[in-house]
Amino acid sequence: xxxxxxxxxxxxxxxxxxxxxxxxxxxxxxxxxxxxxxxxxxxxxxxxxxxxxxxxxxxxxxxxxxxxxxxxxxxxxxxxxxxxxxxxxxxxxxxxxxxxxxxxxxxxxxxxxxxxxxxxxxxxxxxxxxxxxxxxxxxxxxxxxxxxxxxxxxxxxxxxxxxxxxxxxxxxxxxxxxxxxxxxxxxxxxxxxxxxxxxxxxxxxxxxxxxxxxxxxxxxxxxxxxxxxxxxxxxxxxxxxxxxxxxxxxxxxxxxxxxxxxxxxxxxxxxxxxxxxxxxxxxxxxxxxxxxxxxxxxxxxxxxxxxxxxxxxxxxxxxxxxxxxxxxxxxxxxxxxxxxxxxxxxxxxxxxxxxxxxxxxxxxxxxxxxxxxxxxxxxxxxxxxxxxxxxxxxxxxxxxxxxxxxxxxxxxxxxxxxxxxxxxxxxxxxxxxxxxxxxxxxxxxxxxxxxxxxxxxxxxxxxxxxxxxxxxxxxxxxxxxxxxxxxxxxxxxxxxxxxxxxxxxxxxxxxxxxxxxxxxxxxxxxxxxxxxxxxxxxxxxxxxxxxxxxxxxxxxxxxxxxxxxxxxxxxxxxxxxxxxxxxxxxxxxxxxxxxxxxxxxxxxxxxxxxxxxxxxxxxxxxxxxxxxxx
Numbered sequence: 001x002x003x004x005x006x007x008x009x010x011x012x013x014x015x016x017x018x019x020x021x022x023x024x025x026x027x028x029x030x031x032x033x034x035x036x037x038x039x040x041x042x043x044x045x046x047x048x049x050x051x052x053x054x055x056x057x058x059x060x061x062x063x064x065x066x067x068x069x070x071x072x073x074x075x076x077x078x079x080x081x082x083x084x085x086x087x088x089x090x091x092x093x094x095x096x097x098x099x100x101x102x103x104x105x106x107x108x109x110x111x112x113x114x115x116x117x118x119x120x121x122x123x124x125x126x127x128x129x130x131x132x133x134x135x136x137x138x139x140x141x142x143x144x145x146x147x148x149x150x151x152x153x154x155x156x157x158x159x160x161x162x163x164x165x166x167x168x169x170x171x172x173x174x175x176x177x178x179x180x181x182x183x184x185x186x187x188x189x190x191x192x193x194x195x196x197x198x199x200x201x202x203x204x205x206x207x208x209x210x211x212x213x214x215x216x217x218x219x220x221x222x223x224x225x226x227x228x229x230x231x232x233x234x235x236x237x238x239x240x241x242x243x244x245x246x247x248x249x250x251x252x253x254x255x256x257x258x259x260x261x262x263x264x265x266x267x268x269x270x271x272x273x274x275x276x277x278x279x280x281x282x283x284x285x286x287x288x289x290x291x292x293x294x295x296x297x298x299x300x301x302x303x304x305x306x307x308x309x310x311x312x313x314x315x316x317x318x319x320x321x322x323x324x325x326x327x328x329x330x331x332x333x334x335x336x337x338x339x340x341x342x343x344x345x346x347x348x349x350x351x352x353x354x355x356x357x358x359x360x361x362x363x364x365x366x367x368x369x370x371x372x373x374x375x376x377x378x379x380x381x382x383x384x385x386x387x388x389x390x391x392x393x394x395x396x397x398x399x400x401x402x403x404x405x406x407x408x409x410x411x412x413x414x415x416x417x418x419x420x421x422x423x424x425x426x427x428x429x430x431x432x433x434x435x436x437x438x439x440x441x442x443x444x445x446x447x448x449x450x451x452x453x454x455x456x457x458x459x460x461x462x463x464x465x466x467x468x469x470x471x472x473x474x475x476x477x478x479x480x481x482x483x484x485x486x487x488x489x490x491x492x493x494x495x496x497x498x499x500x501x502x503x504x505x506x507x508x509x510x511x512x513x514x515x516x517x518x519x520x521x522x523x524x525x526x527x528x529x530x531x532x533x534x535x536x537x538x539x540x541x542x543x544x545x546x547x548x549x550x551x552x553x554x555x556x557x558x559x560x561x562x563x564x565x566x567x568x569x570x571x572x573x574x575x576x577x578x579x580x581x582x583x584x585x586x587x588x589x590x591x592x593x594x595x596x597x598x599x600x601x602x603x604x605x606x607x608x609x610x611x612x613x614x615x616x617x618x619x620x621x622x623x624x625x626x627x628x629x630x
Contacts, residue, residue, distance in 0.1 A: 093594025113425020116149025148362030248275030321346030388428025423593030445506025
């Protein structure tokens with residue numbers, strides 16, 4: 001096998017030109033086989049195999065710098081830099097990441113995981129290179145979906161000013177996660193279909209090259225002029241008008257053409273954009289036909305593409321999807337917004353039923369928030385469904401455009417807490433902290449599937465901005481007998497006893513319930529409280545429980561800094577309540593990729609660890625030695 005000859009970076013250059021297509025075929029088979037067992041990002045990786053091969057022929061690793069936007073399409077890059085063995089533990093705890101990681105390999109120039117960042121990072125490398133007088137190539141790869149993000153245009157604006165070579169590869173597959181939308185997608189469609197331009201350009205260049213001695217000079221002169229051939233046939237020439245040389249479109253599955261184009265791009269003494277056309281899911285029919293489903297997939301059957309795992313119970317996302325559709329049926333003011341994540345956030349049903357009230361703004365979370373604010377100011381009831389870690393990208397807009405005006409927007413925050421295999425860039429561990437400090441914003445989190453439904457209905461009816469935070473995965477079906485009506489700022493006391501009060505936020509319900517059960521089995525008295533609202537904190541409940549409890553234990557799947565526990569501790573301290581507080585949550589660190597249950601063990605969010613901590617704390621209180629535990 002040719003793949004076995006790739007043991008380290010740059011080994012690909014030892015292969016013969018005629019072997020490269022066979023290598024691409026082997027890589028395609030390898031990725032399909034491995035990802036069918038481990039799960040991972042399939043469609044995006046199958047689409048860039050030939051592109052990655054061409055880049056590795058063109059670049060010298062780790063000297064040259066290759067930056068992947070988002071990074072979920074870097075599997076072939078990892079294979080070509082000698083990490084084949086790592087695919088058996090792909091995205092598992094302690095195993096190889098599904099994204100570029102500088103600490104994993106010197107060939108990974110930049111850690112990525114969120115969209116629209118690669119051009120900015122590449123520009124930084126170019127500036128560092130020039131300031132230090134170094135000589136290396138810098139290539140940033142960005143997808144057409146990522147080009148809907150505003151940060152990409154900010155970077156392009158600056159890229160137009162540089163005076164040294166910088167290659168931007170636009171990987172155009174007409175897909176991000178969901179189908180691309182907006183003006184840039186339409187613009188690229190025009191370039192893709194401008195065959196007259198492409199064919200004329202090639203014909204003219206081939207003819208000119210035949211002129212002895214002067215042909216190449218004429219070609220270069222034509223390329224430099226603003227009134228060149230491109231301007232006649234491609235309306236606007238967006239990139240050229242910005243001062244960025246445009247090359248393409250190029251067949252993204254033709255290694256030879258790609259390599260030649262990169263060599264041509266290298267001769268440009270400023271920023272150059274190479275427009276590459278690829279097919280997402282290339283070479284595997286199920287992924288070609290349904291690239292969105294194979295964007296991030298669990299284990300599947302290769303022959304059919306069907307998932308190996310049973311569907312099981314409804315996820316929180318599915319509960320949101322069904323309830324939201326029912327709400328919209330009875331309220332014509334309700335609209336749904338997504339940032340290119342209709343499938344992942346559960347808005348597909350709504351989009352099909354109410355297309356006029358559904359808005360996909362592309363990968364542009366900041367815009368989505370302010371767009372929602374405008375809708376709310378105009379009398380509508382917007383619901384923005386978004387992943388926790390992606391909402392971070394709209395933080396300024398949350399503060400200034402949504403909450404400052406106290407506009408009634410619902411932020412349906414999916415993938416909160418530990419997400420799992422996608423790792424640090426996708427874990428939703430900061431939302432309770434970054435949301436709770438914003439005035440006017442109500443922050444709530446459900447304990448189970450029924451409370452999820454009740455909270456969504458409550459959030460839509462409330463005349464204020466609301467963040468409804470829930471995790472990935474199956475919706476908890478325990479504690480079903482507790483379903484008190486949702487009242488703003490009021491918690492729910494599930495079991496009332498004395499001495500110890502375990503107060504949990506949202507989906508920590510199952511862990512808290514198990515911890516209480518273990519405490520009861522060994523003779524401890526323990527109340528169990530569902531916080532419901534992280535903001536406002538139910539201070540009346542705290543004062544009430546402080547009368548006959550000596551220890552409050554807060555439990556949250558969020559960083560401790562600025563989280564729910566610290567808010568409880570701050571109030572207890574301020575009100576001088578006669579009770580001690582132990583906060584349990586995520587330590588002050590980024591949590592890497594791995595199964596959620598494995599990660600909970602690693603960070604100490606298991607019933608066993610929690611019970612051990614509570615026993616130690618309670619003993620210290622009884623013995624008058626609490627200060628030693630703090």
